[in-house]
Amino acid sequence: MDRRKKDGIANFFIYASAGITVFLLVFIILFIVIKGLPGITIDFLTRNYEDKTTYVNIQLNKGEGGIGEDGYLPVLGAYITVNEQKGIALTKIDKDSPVKEAVDGLGEVYALKNKDTLTKIEDTAIDSYEKVKDSMTQEEYLKNIAEIFSEYAGQSVKIKVVRPGGGIVPMVVTTFYMIVLSLLIAAPVSILAAIYLNEYAVKGKLLNIIHFAIKNLAGIPSIIYGLFGSLFFVQILKMQYSLLSGAMTISIILLPTIITTTEETLKTIPNTYRESSLGLGATKLQTITKVILPSAVPGILVAVLLSVGRIVGESAALLLTAGTVAQIPKALFGNSASGATLTIKAYTLMKEENDLTTACAIGIILLIIIIGINISSKLITKKLLQKKGA
Amino acid sequence: MSLQKKCKFQVNDLNLFYGNFQALKNINMDIHENEITAFIGPSGCGKSTFLKTINRMNDLIDGVIIEGTIKMDGVDIYSDIDVIKLRKKVGMVFQQPNPFPMSIYDNVAYGPRVHGIKKKAQLDEIVEESLKRAAVWDEVKDRLKKNALSVSGGQQQRVCIARALAVEPDVILMDEPTSALDPISTMKIEDLALELKNKYTIIIVTHNMQQASRISDRTAFFLTGDMIEYGETEQIFNNPKEKKTEDYITGRFG
Structure with a gap:
């Protein structure tokens, strides 16, 4: 075969591989965006995941009962409409509507919002239209409801309100908690460990063994750490499925990565910095805190930011330690401290509810977070390097 | 005349x-106060290693064993003085200009700060005085807050000298301080060394024999760890006693 042909074949494989990679990347991103985009709505971004039921007291307006043609209910100061599953839903609320001053059982203001569904007034349940649609039209149904409300005109009534869920707020908050807590644990420990390994440890067999161990720790699949975490943190330490169990487990996963990256950064700092600092009579600790660490900041920050990506993307370990409940954790550990991150929720949505749209919508949010992290890590490095004048 | 000067270091049987x-093999020598002593010799002859034993920089290297004694003003620097105090007394300037990646001001103020000086006015004074002594004040006084890496190599080296002077040492060790600089910067550093010897004891390692003959009062010639010859510079360069010294300074090897 002549050289030309060989070159041609080699070139073909090079271009084909590059093409396949780019195609896959674009395809996956497009797939997620197209499938998920319909799921991204204001409600999705601002609501709780679960429906929330509350009893509230509302001081109804006096006077006119009845209902306007467009569904306006004067005693409520709001427009109502038929809800598919149960009761009636608020669609548009007047500025001075009494539902904005609704008070919950604890005496705190619980202002009703659009799409809140009213299912019970005092002891009268509001049947859904579905149940009665054979015997009356929608207008008649709404008129009936209006009559019930008219009876209580001017009085304070107890109403059962269901605020629909379907949003990702709890998962976003849990993810944020998880990032902060994991980094608070992992970053100081691994940075100090890296300083020990690079600045203090005596070079030799033991150090080589430690390095070997750290490299291998970085390669263990996270499900193994998850199993360890669920046994040790969740069960033995009795933290249960909780924020802290998850964060501890993730911290262990992050240790090798942050240690290695920080150590690499420390290695790039010229030895002459150490020598001249010590030569000026600085102690080792002064040298590290005043010269070495400031020079290492960009590298350490990048390590930390990449860890954020790792936390956001972690699934297996958290599944076994932080649980799958779609709620904002109310404590660090214990009964009510469980919470699902965005990634976990995407997984359970597909597995348990086969809800591809919502899972992909979460995927879009994750994509945005990851891209944001990468951009900010670039910017930080650039800015800090400029400042250093290098 | 220079023979009457006080002896600053006494080195005995140093291995x-x-x-x-x-x-280093069995080094014995006296180094005199307020003089420039030059160490010359081919690469790997031990001259830099010897220089670094004087402020105990070799302590940083694993597996170094040092025998014999070095006394500074009669005090054994390996047993009777804290290494931090020693390094405060014995400053060092390195081969490559190596300012820290911070402002010129912070570079010079680094030493005083690690030794506990915090007052701004006092630091200002030290920084100005040190930069003036290092003959670089006029060139950098308007950009003290600028990064030290942004000035020229020769200026960086003089900032490094100012940084060493700021902790008020008695002795300045210079490890080939001009080998990375152009001739004009080299000249400035040499003039500076001659100026500084009135106040400090200077020991300089150099590859450049002309430099040693230009600025030093005494010269020591090293070869493969031995100190072959040590004497007044004029004598070493004009009338060496040892054949090896003559061969080296006349350029027959090295």
């Missing part, structure tokens, strides 16, 4: 080993 390799 230094890197593991099994002996880098």
Whole structure:
């Protein structure tokens, strides 16, 4: 075969591989965006995941009962409409509507919002239209409801309100908690460990063994750490499925990565910095805190930011330690401290509810977070390097 | 005349080993106060290693064994003085200009700060005085807050000298301080060294024999860990006693 042909074949494989990679990347991103985009709505971004039921007291307006043609209910100061599953839903609320001053059982203001569904007034349940649609039209149904409300005109009534869920707020908050807590644990420990390994440890067999161990720790699949975490943190330490169990487990996963990256950064700092600092009579600790660490900041920050990506993307370990409940954790550990991150929720949505749209919508949010992290890590490095004048 | 000057360092039977390799063999010499002493010799002859034993920089290297004594003003620097205090007394300037990646001001103020000086006014004074002594004040006084890496190599080296002077040492060790600089910067550093010797004891390692003959009062010639000859510079360069010294300074090897 002549050289030309060989070159041609080699070139073909090079271009084909590059093409396949780019195609896959674009395809996956497009797939997620197209499938998920319909799921991204204001409600999705601002609501709780679960429906929330509350009893509230509302001081109804006096006077006119009845209902306007467009569904306006004067005693409520709001427009109502038929809800598919149960009761009636608020669609548009007047500025001075009494539902904005609704008070919950604890005496705190619980202002009703659009799409809140009213299912019970005092002891009268509001049947859904579905149940009665054979015997009356929608207008008649709404008129009936209006009559019930008219009876209580001017009085304070107890109403059962269901605020629909379907949003990702709890998962976003849990993810944020998880990032902060994991980094608070992992970053100081691994940075100090890296300083020990690079600045203090005596070079030799033991150090080589430690390095070997750290490299291998970085390669263990996270499900193994998850199993360890669920046994040790969740069960033995009795933290249960909780924020802290998850964060501890993730911290262990992050240790090798942050240690290695920080150590690499420390290695790039010229030895002459150490020598001249010590030569000026600085102690080792002064040298590290005043010269070495400031020079290492960009590298350490990048390590930390990449860890954020790792936390956001972690699934297996958290599944076994932080649980799958779609709620904002109310404590660090214990009964009510469980919470699902965005990634976990995407997984359970597909597995348990086969809800591809919502899972992909979460995927879009994750994509945005990851891209944001990468951009900010670039910017930080650039800015800090400029400042250093290098 | 220079013979009457006080003896600053007394080195007795100094041996230094890197593991099994002996880098310095039985060195004995006196180094005099307010003089420039030059160490010359080919690469690997031990002159830099010897320089670094004087402020105990070799302590940083694993597996170094040092035998014999070095006394500074009669005090054994390896047993009777804290290494931090020693390094405060014995400053060092390195081969490559190596300012820290911070402002010129912070570079010079680094030493005083690690020794506990915090007052701004006092630091300002030290920084100005040190930069003036290092003959670089006029060139950098308007950009003290600028990064030290942004000035020229020769200026960086003088900022490094100012940084060393700021902790008020008695002795300045210079490890080939001009080998990375152009001739004009080199000249400035040499003039500076001549100026500084009135106040400090200077020991300079150099590859450049002309430099040694231009600025030093005494010269020591090293070869493969031995100190072959040590004497007044004029004598070493004009009338060497040893054949090896003559061969080296006349350029027959090295």
